[in-house]
Amino acid sequence: MSHIFYCKKCKNYTLEKICPSCKINTVSKNPPRFSPQDHYGKYRRKLKKIQKVD
Numbered sequence: 001m002s003h004i005f006y007c008k009k010c011k012n013y014t015l016e017k018i019c020p021s022c023k024i025n026t027v028s029k030n031p032p033r034f035s036p037q038d039h040y041g042k043y044r045r046k047l048k049k050i051q052k053v054d
């Protein structure tokens with residue numbers, strides 16, 4: 001699993017956190033696989049259900 005980074009200046013994709021040609025910070029282009037907030041909300045709902053049964 002490798003992260004793909006994108007340089008805004010030269011509009012190139014790289015595997016480096018620093019663009020090899022511009023020497024500036026690149027931005028991560030990997031989309032989040034899941035939203036932590038969403039996951040947490042699901043978990044809380046489950047907990048609530050269990051509490052209700054009790």
Ligand SMILES: [Zn+2]
Binds near residue numbers: 011
């Ligand atoms: Zn660049």
